[in-house]
Amino acid sequence: MKIFKRILQVVLCTVLMGSVFYFGNGKAVAEDFYITIKKGDTLYSISKKYNISVENLKEYNQLTSNKIIAGQELMIPDIEQTKPLYVVVAGSFSKKANAEKRVTFLKKKGIEAVIVKKVINGKSLYRVQAGAFSSKSKALKMKTKLKNNGIKDAFLLTEKPLHINGITVGSSYKQLVLKFGQPSKIEDDQNTRSLYYRNDGAGVRVTFHAANDSIEQLQVYPEYLKTASVPTEKSKILGLYGNPHEVKIVSCYESAKCEQIIYKFNKKQLIVQIDRDGKTVQYLDLRKAK
Structure with missing residues (x-):
């Protein structure tokens, strides 16, 4: 074996x-950087300043407790690529032909959309997706645009980008x-x-x-x-x-x-x-x- x-x-x-x-050589897409801990800093205050959770700070810096020391270096990881995205769904169908009709309708309205297939309990469902956004406000604007164009069943999903560990x-x-x-x-x-x-x-x-x-x-x-x-x-x-x-x-x-x-x-x-x-x-x- x-x-x-x-x-x-x-x-x-x-x-x-x-x-x-x-x-x-060259520049990595994911840009981590380091800070020097100052007197009075805590993991909580640093997490708020850099918009990252205490858990992520501990995980990426291999810390076993919340204790940090002034003068110590702390890595601030670039985790934007694994943050959840807001997916705008413009309908879900059991037949691909119906999903294709919805996409054609949206394109006539100037809205780009794609069909995403999902297999649930052995059955295929076809989801019409009208964008994935890091900003919830932008996703809500797209949802409103869909509803204004007659797509009353539009809704939002949050999905984390594909990753391994x-x-x-x-x-x-x-x-x-x-x-x-x-x-x-x-x-x-x-x-x-x-x-x-x-x-x-x-x-x-x-x-x-x-x-x-x-x-x-x-x-x-x-x-x-x-x-x-x-x-x-x-x-x-x-x-x-x-x-x-x-x-x-x-x-x-x-x-x-x-x-x-x-x-x-x-x-x-x-x-x-x-x-x-x-x-x-x-x-x-x-x-x-x-």
């Missing part, structure tokens, strides 16, 4: 390989290490970096954008990690990410069949492959959607 899994890792790794490998496309390598931990071994191959946390396989494989060192694609193998924060079972995947947009049956382990659960949101795609036992997560693969 382990031999097959190592072969699977090698095959998937070839997808990550591409141009020249760069670290340290808080890391998404565009995150920095520093953020990745803070979330997954320092690996015991690193292997570089062109623009692909493999991080080993156990001896028998890479727990994380990541490809970087050559221009700015940001993460372009991320593959995670839960069984080779030391952290328990990445889901290892299908039920936990569904609990964390919700109903998928697509489900596929693919070949794995030569003649065996495995299930792929696919999520798409905001131009990103997350593929989760489930082992042939129907419950164990083999890997998670996050990248830009085609």
Whole structure:
């Protein structure tokens, strides 16, 4: 079984390989920065000043208590990419043709919309989405515009951008290490970096954008990690990410069949492959959607 899994890792790794490998030149999309703690500062006051939760400050700085000391450096992480977005829904339909009619109607009104497929209890539903906004006020304006154009069933949803353990496309390598931990071994191959946390396989494989060192694609193998924060079972995947947009049956382990659960949101795609036992997560693969 382990031999097959190592072969699977090698095959998937070839997808990550591409141009020249760069670290340290260029500017990362996710911009973390550091502050020096002053006398009288508290995690609470810092969290309010920089609009970040105390929990996130503690997590990214690996703090076990709320105690901080003047003169100490504290990292302020750029977590904008994983903050929830406000999604404007202009109707949900059981038939794709009806969703397409709604999109055509909206485009005639000058409103851009797309169809998002969801699989719920084995049945496909087609949601018409008229934008995803970081600002709730902008989302509400779009909702009002829809209602003024006769879409009375328009509503808002909040959805968190696709991520694996808080890391998404565009995150920095520093953020990745803070979330997954320092690996015991690193292997570089062109623009692909493999991080080993156990001896028998890479727990994380990541490809970087050559221009700015940001993460372009991320593959995670839960069984080779030391952290328990990445889901290892299908039920936990569904609990964390919700109903998928697509489900596929693919070949794995030569003649065996495995299930792929696919999520798409905001131009990103997350593929989760489930082992042939129907419950164990083999890997998670996050990248830009085609």
